[in-house]
Amino acid sequence: MNIEWLQTFVETVRTSSITKAATNLHLTQPAVSMQLQNLERALDSELLIRSNKGVQMTDAGRVLFSYAQSFITLADNLRQDLDNLKNDTREVLSIGTCSPIGQYALPCALYMFKQKYPQVGVRVQNMTTAEVVERLRDHSIDLGFIEGGIDKPGLHEKVILQSDLVAIVPPDDGDGVQSAGAKDLAATPLILATDHCALGSLADLSMTMQPAIEMDGLEAVKSAVASGHGFSVVPYFTVKKELYSGMLKKADVAGLDQQCTYSAVWRQAETSSPALDYFIHFLQENGHEVFC
Secondary structure (H helix, E strand, C coil): CCHHHHHHHHHHHHHCCHHHHHHHHCCCHHHHHHHHHHHHHHHCCCCEEEECCEEEECHHHHHHHHHHHHHHHHHHHHHHHHHHHHCCCCCEEEEEECHHHHHHHHHHHHHHHHHHCCCCEEEEEECCHHHHHHHHHCCCCCEEEEECCCCCCCEEEEEEEEEEEEEEECCCCCCHHHHCCHHHHCCCCEEEECCCCHHHHHHHCCCCCCCCEEECCHHHHHHHHHCCCCEEEEEHHHCHHHHHHCCCEEECCCCCCCEEEEEEEEECCCCCCHHHHHHHHHHHHHHHHHCC
């Protein structure tokens, strides 16, 4: 399976248009169509439904999308590590992060960090909070980003982002659940990403319901909601682009005023790598402002 095909698939889904994806990728439209067809043949699955209104993911497409970003990230990390070997770069910062931070907030921070410390290589992996803690303890990663806080001996913690939770519904929902209370919204199928803080907030609203669908990744959740399969509750910073563009709409739910908190964590040690020291100094100097 070709990584370029996956990148083309992800960009096509994000723009909902083969033409726009071709423009953003600096390819011709036939080249994008050919890559998508090659990917579908390689996986023996129809991934996209094409129409004059754009493209929509099939069920198989949603499954692939939930994995695609991880594959692309791993490929980027591999290229970075190989470049580091070629350039004899010894300073590499290994990061494990929860999906919301890794997909939506961390890229801006890393861009600014690399502008200041170009000699430091960065390797990023998406994982759950429990995995972040485990990988810190076995020294597989240098730094982690987790949802919520943590009180574990031997670990430092710094809150880097707080975001309001918002309920999202399809763009053509009309008045529907946008003006509904929590009890009315509870009758709508709930779609959530796995390992996500929204379940606790819904319980606080007396919406003691289990998700109708759990998906591995917020992009898949947003696509399912936009397609009319239910509603979700997500951190605002992960959907502000879709709310602005009209791809999704916000449901005003009385009592939904909780926040998700995200923290950076790293090992307490007498000595640490120069790369980690650089990043901790970068966090202390710039705070939450670098997390877009």
